[in-house]
Amino acid sequence: MNRNLTAYRVMATIVGVLLVVLILVGVPLKYLAGDGTDLQEIGAWITTNLGVLHGWLYMIFLFAAFMLARREAWELPYTLVTLICGTVPVLSFWAEHRATQRVRAEAAADALEPDPSR
Template sequence: MSDATTADGPAITPEAVPGIRGALIRYRVMAYVVGTLLVVLVLVGVPLKYLGGNGIVVTMTGVPHGYLYMVLLFTAYDLGRRVHWPWGRLILIALCGTVPFLSFWAEHSARTDVQARLRAVAASPSAPTP
């Protein structure tokens, strides 16, 4: 393998690090917002609607969750493109936004992976020292 590629695909350049950090923050925010809305929708809204006959929580959380899920997909794609994730990982992250609590696991997994990649860039001999 050349210096421009790694086992995971093209290497991350030091110039790309600020953009990756921004993409990670955007993804993390969306993962928490979408995950929280989904948990409230499923654990509060659905029981209230079907056991209590009150669908307001489903409407107030379901509609924003649906729209924000699309934003989550975009932020996940943006982050994955920047760090060269395979399509399988992106699809798994997308699916995790549809199951309560899994978006939190996906966020943790993504953050851990991206931070490890950024540490590797910082530790590489070609990385500029601050």
């Protein structure tokens, strides 16, 4: 497996998990739990700290996805969808799966093509 794909997959997974925890756990706890309760404080901690961490790691994700897109010569719309999916909970996992399938399929197709230098 190429390094660009591995870096992209790792970052997509990390960013996806953080986003799910942030949006589906932290935000509801912060805003739906009673004021001053332990649950509300946990939600506030999650949204503050994981929010910042997700933001920084998302920048690394963008870079990893961009480098993969460049190496694989993806079209602009495909690249943009892949990048944007990192901002939507659960969609980042779908985008990672889709990108991995595409890279592996293209690598398999390239392996089957005869060498033109012979």
